[in-house]
Amino acid sequence: MTARAIRQFRGQRAYHAGAAAENRIAQDYERRGISVARRRWRGTGGEIDLILRDGEALIFVEVKQSRSIALAAERLNARQMRRIYASASEFLGQEPRGALTDVRFDVALVDASGAFEIIENAFGQG
Numbered sequence: 001m002t003a004r005a006i007r008q009f010r011g012q013r014a015y016h017a018g019a020a021a022e023n024r025i026a027q028d029y030e031r032r033g034i035s036v037a038r039r040r041w042r043g044t045g046g047e048i049d050l051i052l053r054d055g056e057a058l059i060f061v062e063v064k065q066s067r068s069i070a071l072a073a074e075r076l077n078a079r080q081m082r083r084i085y086a087s088a089s090e091f092l093g094q095e096p097r098g099a100l101t102d103v104r105f106d107v108a109l110v111d112a113s114g115a116f117e118i119i120e121n122a123f124g125q126g
Contacts, residue, residue: 021065021110022049045086057102060088065110069117072109081123
């Protein structure tokens, strides 16, 4: 197998693991009566993994998957938080109440076995 083929295989594996983690988290929110508005929404500033509706409020969720919950938590950095804020702001521009919409930013940490922890309002409102 060539180095390029190995990179492609790893990339596909990471993509599918990430998608599975996002599906698991979306199902948990839906089980609690919170609906999925968008998956992997992409704005000019970047992508938001999940955008959920809880009544009139929105929840922006960043899903981090790694071998352990602790390692997943280490994968979120300040640059990513700024990107999420910018993308959320762009998304809110499409909402009837705009920036006045109630919002929350959650982080979902998923380990290799599929166990997860959701941290609500993980980094507040920027």
